[in-house]
Amino acid sequence: MSDTRSKFYNLFWRNFACQNLFLLSKEELLDKSKISLDSNNAVISYPRLILSNNLDSVFLSEKVELRRSNTNVELDSDFENRVENYKPVIQAIVTDKIKKDVELAVHKIEEKPLAFIFSLIKAGKDEDEQKLFEVLQKYKIIKPHINSVQELEMSIKRYIQQNFKKAVNNQTVLDFHAGLTTIKDYYTNSQYQRLISSNQITVNALREVDNYQSRLNLFEHLFESGIISPSKEDAFVECTECDPGTYFGTMKMRIQPRKANNLKCPICKSELTYYIPYSLHKDIFDIITSKDGLLLDAIANHLHKKEIPYSLNHLFNIGIEMDCCFDLNNVKHLVEVKMFKTENTTDQKLKQKIKSALSKLKKDTISISTNYNQGIQYFPILVINLPSKELLSTIEQEILESELKEIPVMLLSDFVDYINASEGKVLNLLPSTK
Numbered sequence: 388m389s390d391t392r393s394k395f396y397n398l399f400w401r402n403f404a405c406q407n408l409f410l411l412s413k414e415e416l417l418d419k420s421k422i423s424l425d426s427n428n429a430v431i432s433y434p435r436l437i438l439s440n441n442l443d444s445v446f447l448s449e450k451v452e453l454r455r456s457n458t459n460v461e462l463d464s465d466f467e468n469r470v471e472n473y474k475p476v477i478q479a480i481v482t483d484k485i486k487k488d489v490e491l492a493v494h495k496i497e498e499k500p501l502a503f504i505f506s507l508i509k510a511g512k513d514e515d516e517q518k519l520f521e522v523l524q525k526y527k528i529i530k531p532h533i534n535s536v537q538e539l540e541m542s543i544k545r546y547i548q549q550n551f552k553k554a555v556n557n558q559t560v561l562d563f564h565a566g567l568t569t570i571k572d573y574y575t576n577s578q579y580q581r582l583i584s585s586n587q588i589t590v591n592a593l594r595e596v597d598n599y600q601s602r603l604n605l606f607e608h609l610f611e612s613g614i615i616s617p618s619k620e621d622a623f624v625e626c627t628e629c630d631p632g633t634y635f636g637t638m639k640m641r642i643q644p645r646k647a648n649n650l651k652c653p654i655c656k657s658e659l660t661y662y663i664p665y666s667l668h669k670d671i672f673d674i675i676t677s678k679d680g681l682l683l684d685a686i687a688n689h690l691h692k693k694e695i696p697y698s699l700n701h702l703f704n705i706g707i708e709m710d711c712c713f714d715l716n717n718v719k720h721l722v723e724v725k726m727f728k729t730e731n732t733t734d735q736k737l738k739q740k741i742k743s744a745l746s747k748l749k750k751d752t753i754s755i756s757t758n759y760n761q762g763i764q765y766f767p768i769l770v771i772n773l774p775s776k777e778l779l780s781t782i783e784q785e786i787l788e789s790e791l792k793e794i795p796v797m798l799l800s801d802f803v804d805y806i807n808a809s810e811g812k813v814l815n816l817l818p819s820t821k
């Protein structure tokens with residue numbers, strides 16, 4: 388076991404805020420971004436956690452969000468104005484002569500598009516530069532006297548020199564710099580929006596069970612143990628006491644979590660609203676993003692501590708895989724692990740997912756005990772990551788009334804209690820008495 392993983396579990400088992408945070412599904416825990424292409428979406432998780440004080444007050448968090456969306460509205464109209472300013476410059480550079488050349492090339496390609504593509508592919512395959520240039524000349528993409536990359540470079544340079552004065556004058560340079568500032572402002576705003584979308588959930592989920600101080604303490608412990616470290620990503624700060632646009636921005640920040648409260652507005656001395664990303668150690672990131680996530684790894688860690696031999700992702704040769712199997716008091720335990728997203732879901736949907744996991748586990752247990760029944764007693768357990776015991780109780784109530792009642796559903800804390808209580812004792816296998 389790596390040092391970082393040992394240090395992590397040292398903290399994990401004694402700190403409830405740590406358990407609450409790291410037992411969130413990876414989509415809720417990690418800094419993430421959504422990439423969309425046509426109708427396909429992919430969520431990419433980054434090895435980062437974000438510390439923020441923004442959700443301490445609903446009023447303040449709304450205030451910051453409103454300010455950023457207002458800034459976006461201003462930036463959009465500003466950007467349109469800048470594009471308008473560039474139009475004459477672009478028109479000056481793209482002379483009628485060039486337009487005609489481009490039209491001619493497009494026309495040539497449109498006549499026989501497949502022939503053009505095939506000749507390009509052939510030239511590329513043969514790695515024959517001469518042939519490639521012949522194709523480009525044939526389709527009027529380049530001038531007939533250009534026969535090499537060097538000649539193409541020279542021709543582009545000559546073109547820029549001829550048009551330099553048209554393109555570079557006081558107005559265009561001023562517009563260019565103003566354009567760069569707009570791009571920087573866009574970046575600042577988008578960075579904030581990215582930070583809030585990944586952080587809001589982390590903080591919300593924790594707020595039900597922890598307070599801000601326990602979260603700050605947790606980040607400090609994680610920092611001290613090297614599980615998180617300063618990130619190369621930009622942090623975002625804003626003063627909500629000053630007028631909009633007075634003091635806000637992105638910046639590089641290497642700061643211990645507990646010192647984040649010292650961040651004050653240089654103008655009015657109020658506490659700043661901050662979003663500070665921290666890099667998450669690769670060993671822990673790998674566990675979180677593994678197939679069964681941190682929940683299965685924590686179960687393995689507890690069994691290891693208790694010196695109970697176990698096997699992970701155990702394959703029975705009847706095509707059934709169990710997340711974790713171990714023997715305790717002459718009973719073979721079959722553990723199935725499920726980490727659920729609690730974001731954007733309903734209790735009803737969660738109940739449905741738990742019931743379907745239980746049905747599958749029941750079916751698998753019956754198949755295993757039928758095929759491997761040599762006086763072995765099997766005991767299935769479903770371990771899940773619900774944020775509250777209350778929700779589990781209502782679900783259990785429904786399950787007790789169904790045919791799935793013989794399989795206990797446990798949170799990690801229940802599983803730990805169960806293992807600790809079972810040591811050296813005869814098990815009572817009924818879930819209602821656990």
Ligand SMILES: [Zn+2]
Binds near residue numbers: 626628629652654657
């Ligand atoms: Zn201020």
